[in-house]
Amino acid sequence: MTLLLSDPRVRAVPLAENGEPLVALSASLSPDLCPVRLGVAQRLELARQLLPTGFHLLVREGHRSMESQRAIIARYTAEVCAHHPGVGPAELESLVSRFVAPADVAGHVSGSAVDVTLRDGLGRELDLGCPLDATPEQSGGRCFTDSRDVRGEARRNRRLLGEVLGEVGFVNYPTEWWHWSWGDRYWAITTGAPSALHGPVGQLDVVHHVTVSQDVA
Known part of the structure; x- marks a missing residue:
């Protein structure tokens, strides 16, 4: 059974x-x-080195402000309510958390999560079964990482993305093939780590020069 971000065990x-x-x-x-x-x-720098020739990572989103997270929650809550008239509060929270995390446990807010896909050498995004950020309603469930409706080349591309990101320690949120994290609460509970490493953080002081270490745990 999929562990959702709304689960009390994550909090x-x-x-x-x-x-x-x-x-x-x-x-x-x-x-x-x-x-x-x-x-x-x-x-991420290490993961891209594991890709075969002609494949490249493309990160569409990383850190997100708390205000942006709450705005996405509000928009998607309205969409879920429109698709599920009469839904109760507990089920609503569960349905919403398939696509957007509660603000207090969100990996994007802590800078721990990325929305990432694959592109070719010309910068064209590859087929991974549905557009990045397509909701369960919009994609007919094909946004779920292991959706049986995703086959052929799209399935192979998802598998490749998962192999290289998993190799360097990322975990996937299984309702969104594009969402991978390291260091947040979902990563911790998925890997058995004793604690999360990253909490919510502001975006005022971004360091623009990074020396990539080959020696990461």
Whole structure:
């Protein structure tokens, strides 16, 4: 059974903030220079080196402000209510958390999570079964990482993305094939780590120069 971000067990994970700064990803990983925690940036740099020739990572989003997170929650809550008239509060929270995390446990707010896909050498995004950020309603469930409706090349691309990111320590949120994190509460509970490493962080002080270490835990 899928562990959702609204599950009380995720909120119960203790936090041992490690103080890693937010850093801007390189343009080769993220044309928008998305900010993420240092450990996340280092692992993304390592992951891209594991890809076969002709495949490249493309990070669409990293750190997100608390205000942005809450705005996304509000918009998607309205969409879920429209698709599920009469839904109760508990079920609503569960349904919403398939696509957007509660603000207090959100990996994007802590700089721990990235929305990432694959592109080719010309910068064209590859087929992974549905658009990045497509909701369960919009995608007919194909946003779920292991959706049986995703086959062929799209399935192979998802598998490749999962292999290289998993190899360097990221965990996937299984209702969103594009959402991967390291250091947040969901990562901790999924891997058995004793605590999360990253809590909510502001975006005022982003370090723009990163020396990528090959020696990451």
